[in-house]
Amino acid sequence: MATIRDVAKLAGVSVATISRYLNKSGYVNVETEQKIKKAIEALNYEPNAVARGLAGKKTNTIALILPDISNPFFPELARAVEDVASMYGYTVILCNSDDEGVKEKSYIEVLKKKYIDGIIFASNTLDSADVEQMTKKGIPVVCLDRVPPKQSCSVVRSKNREGAKLAVEHLLGMGCRKIAHIYGPQEFITAKERLAGYEESVKHLDWYSPTFMIQGDFRIEGGIRATELLMERHPDVDAIFAGNDLMAVGALKALHRMGVQVPGQVAVCGFDGIGMTEITQPELTTVAQPIYEMGALVSRILIKKIEGTLEADQTYELDVALVPRESTLRRNGHESS
Amino acid sequence: MATIRDVAKLAGVSVATISRYLNKSGYVNVETEQKIKKAIEALNYEPNAVARGLAGKKTNTIALILPDISNPFFPELARAVEDVASMYGYTVILCNSDDEGVKEKSYIEVLKKKYIDGIIFASNTLDSADVEQMTKKGIPVVCLDRVPPKQSCSVVRSKNREGAKLAVEHLLGMGCRKIAHIYGPQEFITAKERLAGYEESVKHLDWYSPTFMIQGDFRIEGGIRATELLMERHPDVDAIFAGNDLMAVGALKALHRMGVQVPGQVAVCGFDGIGMTEITQPELTTVAQPIYEMGALVSRILIKKIEGTLEADQTYELDVALVPRESTLRRNGHESS
């Protein structure tokens, strides 16, 4: 591998000139430029990114810390992040935290040592102190969907509360009368907000009772168990709004096992808009987040922060959209109990 | 951030000694060791990975090049790769090639400049010349499921041909009489081998005809179209073996739309064992590859190659297993045509 000094020698100029040429910083004579071009060509020279990183403290690398890439929500997000990053010349490091603080911290340690340019957090646990510490040290951070208590970094999120309301309204519009909610772990702000949105939408209804709200775990298994519990407790529910799609899938599975017709007897609505919702039978109505857009946005924001094009930290709230599918399809408003 | 020179000064020794201490290379007196420890503690010193990379040409970073992380086969794989990598102190860079040679090459360029320690290819296009060129330059490469023509690197794959036979035998055992196959793009060796396995298993049967083999695209959409075509051409098939799970899902969808009962009228079997197979209705029988194990293995092999613990390139063939589920469940052997 040729080095910048080889190029300098061959072109008959100094390394400084080569460097200026490469980075388009400072003056370079047109003729000199030609000579340099030829030399680079001849030597097949490629500047060494590590040396650049050391000298310039910039590695063109960002990290994406998420709970688990095998969670179906994240692949699309990761794809978006990487697409945008590579468009801007950045490389993406993947980290699975399992939502464990210890793992997150240890990743951060390593990433700092590697002069990573910035971090995207789609993982939960770290508090605003951690984030502040990062930004203090000059490492830009952008959070996704999980807000540190005090606003200490840019955040991209979507309208969970509104989404939950959309879901409830849709179900009501479909003629459902008793709508239960399976909510996710309350450490997750998304779970909390969706629950809040649900509660707000239904608390004024005459059938309302806290017993219609059941805890799940944001995974299929938890959706199954919650549904079993729910149907035992309230055989009269005619709709389930799950806090995410995985639990909705669980609900579908559980109902199917119990021989309950979906949407005939019970309608089911999820949240997130992951691809899975299109392959269930019946296909799942869901409140879709613009997952790809979120990833692309979060990536773009991070890069802007890195490159100094972005001033203040900001929160970006993206719209969600109800995607009506078969799992909530009812002919008219009067099939319920 | 403290540097090694700061530590040296505080501990009253030279940087060489600090370096020896850090890397456990060469002698360090026990007392000196104590002093160094204290100094490191006091300064909160963390060795700079980039500087190390430059000096030692080792970055403790590997790259995973795959077609698309949003393809449901890959998240689990990526997770396994990253788990093992992080266990050994390596960091993983994610690259989506979309199976396009241009993108692959451009990733490789960047990765080389970054002194990446090794690459895992789960992407298709590059030929053995490319791979050889890499290994010549000292960058270890391990391929997954996609074999370069000439063995020029270690390969992890699974028994596609045998898997296809398992599938056919299973379907025959379930009493199916006319088994069709939707095969994937023949650029993929996996598609080719599965098709070959199918053909071998059925060609001696009296109903055998090439018209039972239909091209798909390894995605849901292609599975749907292939199934439509197939059912039109052969309304008498009673089983579909799809070359991967996504196409099997497509088959399921298409059959459902046509009002064909699964498994009653047509049994469906997939290949891969992705999570999706458990959420379809009916749940999908599939020939499962040990996806996580494959990822873990490929990662472990790469790291061994990097660290020189591994001598010769080798091909690892992993077993597949038929996972019988509802989509092929038939009471007895005589429901067919």
Add this chain to the structure above:
DNA sequence: CAAGTATGTGGTACCGGTTACACATACAAT
């Protein structure tokens, strides 16, 4: 007692870039 070996440490070149600064020249404005 001389030579050999294990232990312990420091000096410094090097990895391959970036960049501050000094210096040189050309041309325009005062």
Add this chain to the structure above:
DNA sequence: ATTGTATGTGTAACCGGTACCACATACTTG
């Protein structure tokens, strides 16, 4: 003629480590 500004280039320190080599001691061993 003098000052100023834009253009163009080179020297060398620096980023923060690694590692080769020289050198100093302390014990063995023949």
